[in-house]
Amino acid sequence: MRLIRPTEFEGEDAWDAFDIEKIPNATVRLHWTDQPYIWHVNDGPEIFVLLDGKVDMHVREDGQEKILPLSPGDIFHAEAGDEHKAVPITPARILVIETEGSI
Incomplete structure (x- = not known):
């Protein structure tokens, strides 16, 4: 899993790209929430882009729980098998x- 902060990416040339993931048979959804999601593990990769609000992403790695605070513009990337749960601090x-x- 990783947290990507777009403001920290700078290309060497105009339109340089940072590849995040290739997802076959993908869906792209806009979600609104003011309630936590459930702990879950996706069948495949997930790209979670916070557009508005504040969310704490809870993750479990090696039996340890960590919280990654997300701000608008942050990107959370989970690979298949990564256990995580989004907890909004404000409506998001x-x-x-x-x-x-995927669930």
Whole structure:
């Protein structure tokens, strides 16, 4: 898992790109929430882009729980098998790109 802060990316040339993930059969959804999601593990990768609000992303790695605070513009990337749960601190709008059928 990783947290990507777009403001920290700077290319060497105009339109340089930072590849985050390739997802076959992906869905792209805009979510609104003011309630936590459940702990879950996706079947495939997930890209979680916080557009508005504040969210704490709870993650479990090696039996340890960590909290990654997200601000608007931050990108959370989870690979298949990464356990995580989004907990909004304020109402939030989130762009989620994931394998079709993921929870």
